[in-house]
Amino acid sequence: MIRAAEFSAEGLRLADRWDTLWASQIGHWLLDNGLRIVIAILGAILIVRFINWGAQKVTRRLDRSFTQSDALVRSEASKHRQALASVVSWFVVVLVVVITTVHIVGLLGISIGGLAGPAAVLGGALGFGAQRVVQDLLSGFFLITEKQYGFGDLVELYVQGQTTESRGTVEEVTLRVTKLRSGDGEVITIPNGLIVKAVNLSKDWARAVVDIPVPTSVDLARVNDVLYDVCQQALVDRDLSQLLLDAPSLMGVESIEVDRVNVRMVARSLPGKQFEVGRRLRAKVIAALAKAGVPLVGDSRPVVRTMSSSSSGELKRDGKRDEAKRQEGVDTKPQQVITAEELR
Numbered sequence: 001m002i003r004a005a006e007f008s009a010e011g012l013r014l015a016d017r018w019d020t021l022w023a024s025q026i027g028h029w030l031l032d033n034g035l036r037i038v039i040a041i042l043g044a045i046l047i048v049r050f051i052n053w054g055a056q057k058v059t060r061r062l063d064r065s066f067t068q069s070d071a072l073v074r075s076e077a078s079k080h081r082q083a084l085a086s087v088v089s090w091f092v093v094v095l096v097v098v099i100t101t102v103h104i105v106g107l108l109g110i111s112i113g114g115l116a117g118p119a120a121v122l123g124g125a126l127g128f129g130a131q132r133v134v135q136d137l138l139s140g141f142f143l144i145t146e147k148q149y150g151f152g153d154l155v156e157l158y159v160q161g162q163t164t165e166s167r168g169t170v171e172e173v174t175l176r177v178t179k180l181r182s183g184d185g186e187v188i189t190i191p192n193g194l195i196v197k198a199v200n201l202s203k204d205w206a207r208a209v210v211d212i213p214v215p216t217s218v219d220l221a222r223v224n225d226v227l228y229d230v231c232q233q234a235l236v237d238r239d240l241s242q243l244l245l246d247a248p249s250l251m252g253v254e255s256i257e258v259d260r261v262n263v264r265m266v267a268r269s270l271p272g273k274q275f276e277v278g279r280r281l282r283a284k285v286i287a288a289l290a291k292a293g294v295p296l297v298g299d300s301r302p303v304v305r306t307m308s309s310s311s312s313g314e315l316k317r318d319g320k321r322d323e324a325k326r327q328e329g330v331d332t333k334p335q336q337v338i339t340a341e342e343l344r
Contacts, residue, residue: 040100048096082151087144139193143178151170155167177191206272212227215259226289240284243269
């Protein structure tokens with residue numbers, strides 16, 4: 001009974017303290033501004049989640065429309081919309097966070113006007129230290145508005161401070177960075193402010209370039225006839241014709257070297273499909289030249305020469321003379337001849 005009375009008295013004291021807390025100034029502030037802060041934070045979280053959900057829904061809808069259509073490549077408008085959805089969602093999320101932060105600062109009773117001086121100093125320090133971030137944001141803004149490239153484009157980006165370009169498929173474009181997926185499956189993240197040159201390999205249309213090396217001894221007229229037939233047959237091929245915008249063109253001799261002549265063939269293709277078109281055309285060219293009996297550079301076929309009866313007799317006489325010289329102790333090994341090319 002005594003212990004029960006003690007528990008009852010302790011409960012009454014806690015209830016009194018609880019009532020005193022809510023009746024105090026702190027309690028009124030928690031019920032007023034504190035509740036508003038909680039609602040503001042929860043509202044900001046819900047808004048950010050809704051924005052991300054909307055951006056993902058737009059992206060999935062664009063992907064679904066592309067996969068369900070008969071198109072082999074994405075349209076320029078679709079690529080730009082997908083990149084724009086990512087940028088707009090990122091910008092709105094940042095805006096919501098800034099507005100929520102300012103609102104919470106006001107609810108905490110901190111005068112925003114009194115923060116003008118420290119904010120100016122802090123802004124100057126951040127501006128000096130975050131110049132690269134500001135440059136990235138401005139560069140990303142112009143990349144998006146000028147439609148230099150979008151989601152799914154195959155691009156080559158020349159980055160400041162690098163000797164080689166970064167090539168890959170654009171997976172994400174924001175105001176600050178561009179993410180590429182390389183041919184090896186690596187994800188390359190490049191700040192937009194470091195991009196000094198952007199080469200879009202899949203905008204509107206592309207061109208496949210095929211160089212065919214043939215020996216200088218072949219008949220070029222015959223080679224041109226064979227390659228012309230390949231150009232005409234490319235439009236008949238069911239798989240290859242879907243990737244071509246028109247028939248491949250034979251440009252003729254592109255370069256002449258010591259042991260070879262390079263003949264060039266070009267073909268306009270759908271954006272991003274130039275590499276597949278080039279592979280298919282090379283396979284057709286090799287098969288057509290082999291069928292026509294035209295050798296390529298590097299063919300190592302044995303050369304068989306016939307020998308006449310007179311040459312056979314001379315060879316026998318030379319063999320007898322060599323045998324007689326060996327019996328006399330005369331060296332019959334052929335002398336090594338040093339050419340002018342070896343001397344150089």
